[in-house]
Every structure is written in C-alpha cells, then in structure tokens.
Amino acid sequence: MQESMRNRFHFIGIVFWIFLAISAITRTVLLVKSIDVVSLSILEILKIYLIGAFYDSVSAGYLVIPFVIYLFFIPQKLFNHKLHRYLTYAFSYTLLFGAVFLSFSEWFFWDEFSVRFNFIAVDYLVYTKEVIGNIKESYPMGLLLTVIATIAALLFYFLYKTKRVDTLLRDSSTIKQRIKPTLIYLLIPIISFAQVTDGLSKFSANQYNNELSKSGLYSLFGAFRNNTLDYNTFYLSEDEQSALSNLKKSLSSDNSTFLNDGGVTRNIINKSQEKDYNVVMIVVESLSGRFLESLGGDKGLTPNLDSLVKESMFFDNFYATGTRTIRGMESITLSVPPMPGRSIVKKPDNHNMYSSGFIFRNKGYETKFIYGGYGYFDNMNEFFSNNGFSVVDRVNFSDEEDTFHTVWGVCDEDLLNKTLKEADMSYHAHKPFMSFVMTTSNHRPYDYPNGRVDIPSHTGRDGAVKYTDYAIGDFLKKAKDKPWFKNTIFVIVADHCATSAGKSELPLDKYHIPMIIYAPELIQPQVINKISSQIDIMPTLFNMLNWSYKSKFYGKDILEESFEPRALVGTYQKLGLYKDDVLSVLSVGKKLNSYEVLEQDIFSTKYKEVSLDTKIKDEILSYYQSASYIQERKLDRYED
Structure with a gap:
C-alpha cells in the first residue's frame, strides 16, 4: 500500500477524488436550492447522482491531462528536489482554490439561469471586462474570495497533515514504469471525447433534474465544442x-x-x-x-x-x-x-x-x-x-x-x-x-x-x-x-x-x-x-x-x-x-x-x-x- 502511495501518479487519484467530492457537494447544494421544482422520487434522485458522478469523472479525465503529461516527463532528480516539493504545495493549493472557485461560480450561474454552464458561460468568458465588472458590482468579491481561499486552505491542510503529497514526492519510478499509467490516464479522455455525449443527462421529463445530473465543467467543454450545429446532421429533415x-x-x-x-x-x-x-x-x-x-x-x-x-x-x-x-x-x-x-x-x-x-x-x-x-x-x-x-x-x-x-x-x-x-x-x-x-x-x-x-x-x-x-x-x-x-x-x-x-x-x-x-x-x-x-x-x-x-x-x-x-x-x-x-x-x-x-x-x-x-x-x-x-x-x- 505504501509503495502504491509513493507512485507519483497517485497525485492524479487525489485530484480525481477531490474534484468528485466537491462536485457532489455542489450538486447537493443546487438540489436543495431547487427543491421546490425538482422531481424527488428516489429513482430520479439516484439517477441525478449516478449520472452526475459519471460526467464528473469524465470532466476530471479532461482536467488531469496536463498533469499526466507533466508527471510523465519530469526527471526523477527534479521531482524529488526540495524546491519541487514547495512548488507542488503551491500548485496543490491553487488547484484546490480553482475547484472551490468553480463550485461557487456554479452557484451564481444557477442562481441567474437555473442551468449548469452552457453557451451563455462560453460567450461571457469572451467578454472578461464586462463580466468581471458585473461580478464586482453584483457580489461582495472580497468576502467571497476570502471564503473560497479559506475553504481551499482547510482542504490543503488536510492533505498536508495526512502527508498525501509528501509521500508521493518520494517516488522513485523509472520512465519505463510511468508509460502504462500515463497511457491509461490519457486513454480515458480520448475515449470520452469520441463516445460520450450529454444524452445520459436527458433521463427525466423535469429539466431541472436533467441539469442537476450534468457536470458544470463538462457542460462548459461541451458548449465550446458544440457552438455550431449542422442542421442536417443533427435534426430531423425531409426533402x-x-x-x-x-x-x-x-x-x-x-x-x-x-x-x-x-x-x-x-x-x-x-x-x-x-x-x-x-x-x-x-x-x-x-x-x-x-x-x-x-x-x-x-x-x-x-x-x-x-x-x-x-x-x-x-x-x-x-x-x-x-x-x-x-x-x-x-x-x-x-x-x-x-x-x-x-x-x-x-x-x-x-x-x-x-x-x-x-x-x-x-x-x-x-x-x-x-x-x-x-x-x-x-x-x-x-x-x-x-x-x-x-x-x-x-x-x-x-x-x-x-x-x-x-x-x-x-x-x-x-x-x-x-x-x-x-x-x-x-x-x-x-x-x-x-x-x-x-x-x-x-x-x-x-x-x-x-x-x-x-x-x-x-x-x-x-x-x-x-x-x-x-x-x-x-x-x-x-x-x-x-x-x-x-x-x-x-x-x-x-x-x-x-x-x-x-x-x-x-x-x-x-x-x-x-x-x-x-x-x-x-x-x-x-x-x-x-x-x-x-x-x-x-x-x-x-x-x-x-x-x-x-x-x-x-x-x-x-x-x-x-x-x-x-x-x-x-x-x-x-x-x-x-x-x-x-x-x-x-x-x-x-x-x-x-x-x-x-x-x-x-x-x-x-x-x-x-x-x-x-x-x-x-x-x-x-x-x-x-x-x-x-x-x-x-x-x-x-x-x-
């Protein structure tokens, strides 16, 4: 078990589980917020969480691509260096901050539009001046950023005290040993890109249930990918x-x-x-x-x-x-x-x-x-x-x-x-x-x-x-x-x-x-x-x-x-x-x-x-x- 923990790719597992946990909490908060319009049968709620976990996993697969490539190529000497330890600490905290920030962003987007990220979010990302200005004028950003930073710090403290990061930094794997996990982790997003659509999220007659089963990050990727739709390819047609x-x-x-x-x-x-x-x-x-x-x-x-x-x-x-x-x-x-x-x-x-x-x-x-x-x-x-x-x-x-x-x-x-x-x-x-x-x-x-x-x-x-x-x-x-x-x-x-x-x-x-x-x-x-x-x-x-x-x-x-x-x-x-x-x-x-x-x-x-x-x-x-x-x-x- 300890040897497995020392494998540098164990860091990817940590990222996966943190992302899935934060996503599940976000989904729960949005569900509670919309409790009066959501269909609350046991089967529907079960589908919301199971389908949601699937899309969250796909999103995490996309998210870790740069980390997988980085962990594969970084030389062993540099990986075990003391400076790299502090850089990993800083990066881990930044990653946690980003995940919590994304969760808060989903709350405000849902509050405004009652949907997960979609075309609107993509369009708004282009106009950063107006959007950032609107956020500053609409919300107490100082307080919000402080809360997000505090939550991220508490999560990082948990990782630090359990020595999750310190243990994996003692990895001694060769580049040959890193080939297999690298290919496995990269295969997941490749297959997802080719095979996964948002079809699973359309399981209910209630659109709120369908939206809750989505992953905000996956929906954002999907909106970037599908900003144009050829009519004859996707829609019913006749002569x-x-x-x-x-x-x-x-x-x-x-x-x-x-x-x-x-x-x-x-x-x-x-x-x-x-x-x-x-x-x-x-x-x-x-x-x-x-x-x-x-x-x-x-x-x-x-x-x-x-x-x-x-x-x-x-x-x-x-x-x-x-x-x-x-x-x-x-x-x-x-x-x-x-x-x-x-x-x-x-x-x-x-x-x-x-x-x-x-x-x-x-x-x-x-x-x-x-x-x-x-x-x-x-x-x-x-x-x-x-x-x-x-x-x-x-x-x-x-x-x-x-x-x-x-x-x-x-x-x-x-x-x-x-x-x-x-x-x-x-x-x-x-x-x-x-x-x-x-x-x-x-x-x-x-x-x-x-x-x-x-x-x-x-x-x-x-x-x-x-x-x-x-x-x-x-x-x-x-x-x-x-x-x-x-x-x-x-x-x-x-x-x-x-x-x-x-x-x-x-x-x-x-x-x-x-x-x-x-x-x-x-x-x-x-x-x-x-x-x-x-x-x-x-x-x-x-x-x-x-x-x-x-x-x-x-x-x-x-x-x-x-x-x-x-x-x-x-x-x-x-x-x-x-x-x-x-x-x-x-x-x-x-x-x-x-x-x-x-x-x-x-x-x-x-x-x-x-x-x-x-x-x-x-x-x-x-x-x-x-x-x-x-x-x-x-x-x-x-x-x-």
Whole structure:
C-alpha cells in the first residue's frame, strides 16, 4: 500500500477524488436550492447522482491531462528536489482554490439561469471586462474570495497533515514504469471525447433534474465544442424542396409574389400611399411578461407601461424567439427563426444580411443602433454596422450625457435622453428615422440612480424593472414635446425573459413577453391576442406604413386577416413551433416531440405529450430546415 502511495501518479487519484467530492457537494447544494421544482422520487434522485458522478469523472479525465503529461516527463532528480516539493504545495493549493472557485461560480450561474454552464458561460468568458465588472458590482468579491481561499486552505491542510503529497514526492519510478499509467490516464479522455455525449443527462421529463445530473465543467467543454450545429446532421429533415415549398405556403399572402431565386424572396405590394413615419424601437432587457400587471403579472412594477397599454396596440400573446439579447436582435432585425448554435449576430459571416435596416435606408431613413454599453460586446457593433445601421454606443456619450452607469452601460435615462437627441438631429436634417434602442438597466447588478423609484438600487431585479419602466415613462413624456412626436411610432418589446429555465424542454411562460405599439396620433388602441413572435414585428410595421418592398422575412403581418397564429421559440439546441395549443420541439438526435398545452399563464405552463401530427411536422421542418438551407446557400443576403 505504501509503495502504491509513493507512485507519483497517485497525485492524479487525489485530484480525481477531490474534484468528485466537491462536485457532489455542489450538486447537493443546487438540489436543495431547487427543491421546490425538482422531481424527488428516489429513482430520479439516484439517477441525478449516478449520472452526475459519471460526467464528473469524465470532466476530471479532461482536467488531469496536463498533469499526466507533466508527471510523465519530469526527471526523477527534479521531482524529488526540495524546491519541487514547495512548488507542488503551491500548485496543490491553487488547484484546490480553482475547484472551490468553480463550485461557487456554479452557484451564481444557477442562481441567474437555473442551468449548469452552457453557451451563455462560453460567450461571457469572451467578454472578461464586462463580466468581471458585473461580478464586482453584483457580489461582495472580497468576502467571497476570502471564503473560497479559506475553504481551499482547510482542504490543503488536510492533505498536508495526512502527508498525501509528501509521500508521493518520494517516488522513485523509472520512465519505463510511468508509460502504462500515463497511457491509461490519457486513454480515458480520448475515449470520452469520441463516445460520450450529454444524452445520459436527458433521463427525466423535469429539466431541472436533467441539469442537476450534468457536470458544470463538462457542460462548459461541451458548449465550446458544440457552438455550431449542422442542421442536417443533427435534426430531423425531409426533402429540401418539399420543406421549401411548405414554407412558401406558410409565407404566402394576397399581396405577395414569390421570385424564382431558390429561396423565399417575394415582392410585397401595398397599393395604399406609403407613409414615412419615424420608428423608435425600444428593446428592453429581460422584460418578462410576468412583470406587467396588464398580462396578469406582478402589480406595481410597471405603472408606466401598464398605463401605456391602454393607449396602444397591445400584443398580449407575444413570444421571444430565444433566451439571449442577441437572439432578440437577430429575430427583430432579420425576421429569421432561432437556429441551433450561435446567433447570426455572433457569426463571422454576417455582413449584408437581408436586414430591415437596409429596407429602412432604401426608403430614405436614417437608421441607428443606440446602445448604452460598448457595442463590441456580443459582436453587436459589427453586426449592426454591416446590416444597415449606424452605431451610437457608449463611446459616443459625453461626460455630461453619462450621469450614471454600470459595467453594462449608462442608465436607461441617459440612454433614452441620447435617443431624443439623435431623433432631433435626424428631424432637423429633414430625414425620417428608425432607432433601434437597446436598454441595459434591467441587468444584474440592478444598479440605477437613487430617488427615481421606491425600491432601493442594487436590491434586486424588481427595482431594476421599475426603474426601466420609470425611464421609459420619462422618455415618452419628453418625446411628446418634440415636433416629430405626432409622426412617430414607438415600439416597446423585450429582448427575452428574465429567466429561461423550467421543468419542460421549452417552457412557454419563459418566452412570453410584452409588445406595445404606441402612436396616439396614428394608431387606435386595441388588444391583439394572436399568438405571434419577434420575427413578425418588422413585417407588421412595414404593412402599417403601407410599404411595397422585397422580402426574405420568415415573419408576417400579424394584423392581416390571413395571419395564422404561431410562434417560433428556441434555445441553442431545441427548436420549437407553438401553434393551435401544441408545442412541437425539434432536438438533437433527429427527434421531434409534441406537447399539448393544458394550462398556460405568464408564470407556468403545463404540458401533456401527444402523438405527432403530420401537418405540424411538415410546418416545423419547413421553418427550420428551410432556414438552414437558405443560410447555407447565402440566399438570405441583401441585394441593393
């Protein structure tokens, strides 16, 4: 036993067991935190821990690769040197600190998103300035780091007192003796990479149970590995021309004529006189439907928006296409379905897309993307500046215009005051304008100027929601005094909901958002309760303006009598169609499942799995398979 302990590769075993123990504790803490939404049968709990231990072991296999290589090559004389002993102490402590830090990070990520690490974590790792700044502003980092360092020190003290490290440092193995353990340890991650998928974690109908069975580190590796997903490889498909033909049937209308370009390009003809109304689109960060009393949500958080609803065209059955800001931007500006993998906003080949920005410009408009943060985040500036918009971001705010900010950007008051100035400039230049305004205040750390609302800053999302509502109310009050107000359509819509996790694959309540079109001089107040989504915004606006234009959009005018209510919703891997009280979901592995929506409000959704309807299958494939087909062949580009 002592001889085995002296083998330098015993250190790898120590790393394995420490990692597995910390991971199991993390899983338990997350389980307790989510106890009210987790399925608690003995079999389900057993699966959570057994499957979780498997994925933790796979993660540990990846983690130890550099250590295995190091231990194989380091010469015996150096390995047994006194200096190497202290270096090993320091490294062991650093490793323990990292493992505990990862565990704490998982807690905060779960608290925000109710999932293990995924695409969001990968995206956020790219933008270290914003993310680190957000963490500093949101959490007591000094205290947290002290606690993490203390826990790591206690674990290291245990290793030191039990002489685990000292014993293995007396190893006397030859390089020949080290070949076998090296190959064994390296074989584990190689086999895992080739054979292991996240399929085992999809054992339950409860998504929280599935997420708990995952390993945060493995999920992070998986997100890096799978940031793009080829549709035809992973998803159910049919004959491409059949899918395209079915899509054309869905998109056809009395005033459209398809062109023979291989895609869905069509001429939209409106015979009425075209209007040149200004458009101000305020896309509100994380404005879930549950925040509006008008949708049956919490009382008192959005008094200005709830009041505005009574004077506006209000869409009360409206859905975000995704769970990230860039998904909302993509679907609004391009009117495209949420495709698997990265958003188009983040893809490198995203210039000259068939964007509403180009259509506005072609009609003589000044088009601006106005953002209170630095638009390099999430590739927003690159996307908008190459798809028909000029960019106004934090770089363009003077010191006087920036009265309050967080790491994400200036407060919403400053942003909307800047929007007023930009509108004034366009008006004085005798140009109609379209402003795409992206807010940031309803984002952790939920900081905003004091004295605006009755909830103190930095106390939670409710306060941030109420502050954003206040800022929008203040903006509209100021806008009413502007000469361009009576000729302007204001659109207020969320980018996505505040949370995305739920018990089911695609919880519809986590996609239900408000959409308000306000123009008291131009539009009669009314409630539109047709099921629709962000891809329908621009086609609806263009028809309100009586525009004739060439379209490659997947959305349609919601106000048309022939509009068939439906919504497209998705995640990075799940692709959904909600229609006729049935949610159908395409998923990796060429799977397609349908669920009857038994009950739904803005807080929860209840489903029952039902047999697949052939008509629904054809329709969902027509949207997603055809979108893949068109994107691959670059038939979604703008031709001047």
